[in-house]
Amino acid sequence: MSLKLPTAGALCVSLGLAALTWNAQASALPAAPPMVRAEEAWIRWLPANLPAAGYVTLINDGDRPSTVLAASSPGYGEISFHRSRSQGGSMAMVPVDKITIGPHSTVSFAAMGYHMMLMQPTQSAKPGDHVPITLRFADGSALTIQFEVRKPDSSREPSSPSTGSFQ
Numbered sequence: 001m002s003l004k005l006p007t008a009g010a011l012c013v014s015l016g017l018a019a020l021t022w023n024a025q026a027s028a029l030p031a032a033p034p035m036v037r038a039e040e041a042w043i044r045w046l047p048a049n050l051p052a053a054g055y056v057t058l059i060n061d062g063d064r065p066s067t068v069l070a071a072s073s074p075g076y077g078e079i080s081f082h083r084s085r086s087q088g089g090s091m092a093m094v095p096v097d098k099i100t101i102g103p104h105s106t107v108s109f110a111a112m113g114y115h116m117m118l119m120q121p122t123q124s125a126k127p128g129d130h131v132p133i134t135l136r137f138a139d140g141s142a143l144t145i146q147f148e149v150r151k152p153d154s155s156r157e158p159s160s161p162s163t164g165s166f167q
C-alpha cells in the first residue's frame with residue numbers, strides 16, 4: 001500500500017502536537033477549548049531574582065475575536081501582561097489588562113511588544129525546563145501552554161544591542 005502525504009503534512013503534524021498538548025490538560029479544565037492555539041511559547045530566563053518574561057504566538061482560527069484576560073501558572077505567583085514600546089528614544093513598559101486576537105489573525109509576543117511578566121517564581125526554572133502557563137479567555141475558555149525556558153542569548157530570539165533589555 002502506498003500512502004502519499006499531502007504537501008501540508010508538516011503543518012498537520014504541528015497542529016497535531018498542539019492538539020495533544022491541549023488534550024493532556026483538557027481533563028483538568030471544564031471550560032470549552034478556545035478558538036485560539038499557541039506556537040513558539042518560551043520564557044526568557046534571567047539570573048538572580050530578575051523577573052522572567054514569557055513570549056508566545058497566539059493564532060485565532062475562529063470567525064470572532066478572542067480576548068485573553070488573565071494568565072496563571074503553578075510556576076509563578078503572579079503573571080501580568082505588559083506592552084513595551086519605544087517613547088522618545090527610551091523603552092517604556094505599560095501594563096495591559098487584555099489582549100485581543102482578531103478573527104483569523106495572529107498576535108506574536110515580542111521584546112518590543114506584548115509579553116508576560118512572570119513574578120514570584122515558586123520554583124527555580126532553568127534553561128531547558130518546560131513550565132505550563134494557562135491563558136483564560138473572555139468567553140470562559142482556557143488554554144494551557146507549555147513554555148520552554150531559554151537563556152536571553154538564545155539564537156532563536158534575535159536581539160540587537162540597541163534594543164537592550166526587555167525592561
Ligand SMILES: [Cu+2]
Pocket residue numbers: 082083093115116117167
Ligand atoms: Cu514587562
